[in-house]
Amino acid sequence: MIAMNEMSPVTEAQATDVKKPTLPDAQTVTFVKHWTDRLFSFRCTRPASLRFRSGEFVMIGLLGDNGKPLLRAYSIASPSWDDELEFYSIKVPDGPLTSRLQHIAPGDEIILRPKPVGTLVHDALLPGKRIWFFATGTGIAPFASLLRDPQTYEDYDEVILTHTCREAGELAYGAELIDSIRSDEMLAELMGEGFHEKLRYYPTTTREESAKMGRITDLMRSGDVYADLGVEPLCPEHDRAMVCGNLAFNLEIKELLEGYGLEEGANSKPAQYVVEKAFLD
Ligand SMILES: Cc1cc2nc3c(=O)[nH]c(=O)nc-3n(C[C@H](O)[C@H](O)[C@H](O)COP(=O)(O)OP(=O)(O)OC[C@H]3O[C@@H](n4cnc5c(N)ncnc54)[C@H](O)[C@@H]3O)c2cc1C
Numbered sequence: 001m002i003a004m005n006e007m008s009p010v011t012e013a014q015a016t017d018v019k020k021p022t023l024p025d026a027q028t029v030t031f032v033k034h035w036t037d038r039l040f041s042f043r044c045t046r047p048a049s050l051r052f053r054s055g056e057f058v059m060i061g062l063l064g065d066n067g068k069p070l071l072r073a074y075s076i077a078s079p080s081w082d083d084e085l086e087f088y089s090i091k092v093p094d095g096p097l098t099s100r101l102q103h104i105a106p107g108d109e110i111i112l113r114p115k116p117v118g119t120l121v122h123d124a125l126l127p128g129k130r131i132w133f134f135a136t137g138t139g140i141a142p143f144a145s146l147l148r149d150p151q152t153y154e155d156y157d158e159v160i161l162t163h164t165c166r167e168a169g170e171l172a173y174g175a176e177l178i179d180s181i182r183s184d185e186m187l188a189e190l191m192g193e194g195f196h197e198k199l200r201y202y203p204t205t206t207r208e209e210s211a212k213m214g215r216i217t218d219l220m221r222s223g224d225v226y227a228d229l230g231v232e233p234l235c236p237e238h239d240r241a242m243v244c245g246n247l248a249f250n251l252e253i254k255e256l257l258e259g260y261g262l263e264e265g266a267n268s269k270p271a272q273y274v275v276e277k278a279f280l281d
């Protein structure tokens, strides 16, 4: 679980009593944290039979007013070794699911179809030296899983997460995630002391002042990101990339990566980068 931050203007709730599920495919919410007025994360019980690869997504939801399940795709934000599942969610004011999902509390039930799928998995990439995780908004969710997976640090010498959001407050989930990874003794034991020295974090905002302003795509074109991190621009020999954001962002990054000579991979045909939409538009 991401460490609590006493300074955060958030509300949190933790389950004291896990009730027996009553819905089909039901899981019980154990923890909820609101990060901003449009973002929250939650944890729930994990079906005993659910096996997934870090980076995959599942369908989750609630029972609709018509008595039928109202389901949406959600990246699992927790790593595959975790006993519970974590999700990081938008709150769309008039969104059929999230206008209701944002009100869940510990002890409530959600529906979770235990059929994980997705392209943002290590199996879809050829071996490399450095991996880039490029995210906008809630597109950080699959990387929250992969960044807590020992394989990420076993497979690569360097792991770079870039996260671009409109406002500074929208970076909080990622910032706490990185802090918690760097200070977590259990993760260090699992992944080997010093693993976190491989981890680089590059958060940027576009519509509110923060330490680094600008879209990551523009910062790649200008060369800022490479100068700031002290690394060479991407090359097909050493670099691998995973991309998760809005459609326009995904397309722009794809063009950039292809320009560097990287080729798109898939589960069935591993290559140098993979892409997934953070939401449908
Ligand atoms: C592969 C995949 C993985 C996804 N993983 C996540 C996830 O981990 N977390 C998450 O919050 N959502 C995720 N989504 C989006 C999610 O499926 C729903 O769209 C979202 O929960 C909103 O549901 P809704 O019914 O309230 O509104 P919808 O009717 O589904 O969406 C309404 C509108 O809200 C906007 N929107 C939807 N989702 C987002 C978002 N995440 N960020 C910004 N704007 C959005 C879009 O403009 C959309 O047209 C994922 C989508 C896909 C395809």
Ligand SMILES: NC(=O)c1ccc[n+]([C@@H]2O[C@H](COP(=O)([O-])OP(=O)(O)OC[C@H]3O[C@@H](n4cnc5c(N)ncnc54)[C@H](OP(=O)(O)O)[C@@H]3O)[C@@H](O)[C@H]2O)c1
Pocket: 038, 136, 137, 138, 164, 165, 166, 167, 205, 206, 207, 215, 216, 217, 218, 245, 246, 248, 249, 250, 252
């Ligand atoms: N975030 C908010 O505060 C907010 C508030 C109310 C409503 N909404 C609505 O919610 C929806 C999603 O908003 P969101 O902020 O979560 O996601 P978003 O619109 O996908 O933006 C997330 C980040 O991605 C950047 N981005 C967008 N297109 C890009 C591209 N082609 N290349 C590189 N970077 C790109 C954005 O930069 P730019 O800022 O330069 O676009 C922003 O920093 C939108 O329909 C929006 O109108 C958002």
